[in-house]
Amino acid sequence: MTGVRNVRGGILLLCAGLGLGLLMSLYAFVPMIPKVPASLDGYDDLPRRLIRLAHIAAIMLPVINIALGGWLDRLALSARARETSSRLLLWGAAGVPLALLLEAVWPLARNLHVSAVPVLAFCGAVAAIAVGAWRMEIEAPGPSRRRRVSARGSQAEHEEESFFDLLHRGA
Numbered sequence: 248m249t250g251v252r253n254v255r256g257g258i259l260l261l262c263a264g265l266g267l268g269l270l271m272s273l274y275a276f277v278p279m280i281p282k283v284p285a286s287l288d289g290y291d292d293l294p295r296r297l298i299r300l301a302h303i304a305a306i307m308l309p310v311i312n313i314a315l316g317g318w319l320d321r322l323a324l325s326a327r328a329r330e331t332s333s334r335l336l337l338w339g340a341a342g343v344p345l346a347l348l349l350e351a352v353w354p355l356a357r358n359l360h361v362s363a364v365p366v367l368a369f370c371g372a373v374a375a376i377a378v379g380a381w382r383m384e385i386e387a388p389g390p391s392r393r394r395r396v397s398a399r400g401s402q403a404e405h406e407e408e409s410f411f412d413l414l415h416r417g418a
């Protein structure tokens with residue numbers, strides 16, 4: 248089950264995103280550390296904004312992994328495309344916050360836009376997953392309660408289950 252990697256990885260990365268939020272709390276409002284670095288003093292200072300963006304990315308990109316991970320194995324994608332988009336989705340969720348944190352502390356990394364690489368990897372993965380979702384057919388629930396899948400090799404597996412049976416099964 249390829250998608251399990253994204254659900255498990257997403258949950259672990261989400262903890263890191265909340266942890267970063269806890270660390271930011273040390274300087275963000277009433278500082279709880281003796282000396283706040285000058286680059287983090289002002290709310291609009293670029294390093295502080297990049298750390299804030301890293302925090303938000305480290306929460307929302309894992310949540311997207313968890314949400315899409317449950318569907319990955321049912322999308323109309325080849326095994327290779329499914330495996331690649333699964334890995335890029337997870338690497339992007341880890342890489343974007345890390346690259347933004349690097350840009351926050353290292354001006355050269357900022358000038359080189361190192362965060363662009365994991366951002367493009369993540370967006371590419373979601374685009375591939377969107378193609379798989381587009382090609383996947385789901386019949387609305389009703390008397391037939393059958394789901395037709397256009398992708399090769401997954402017809403037999405889901406023959407008797409309806410869309411909502413699969414959701415409830417939450418594989």
Ligand code: HEM
Pocket residue numbers: 265267268269270271272273275276290295296299302303306307
């Ligand atoms: C419970 C754990 C969390 C902690 C301790 C935490 C901590 C913080 C802190 C300290 C800031 C301010 C940083 C600054 O002023 O530079 C912040 C900003 C932010 N956090 Fe969190 N956060 C948490 C959870 C979340 C969650 C679940 C989200 C959902 C996406 C989130 C989204 C944001 C956003 C959007 C901002 C920017 C707000 C703004 O522009 O001022 N945070 N967080």
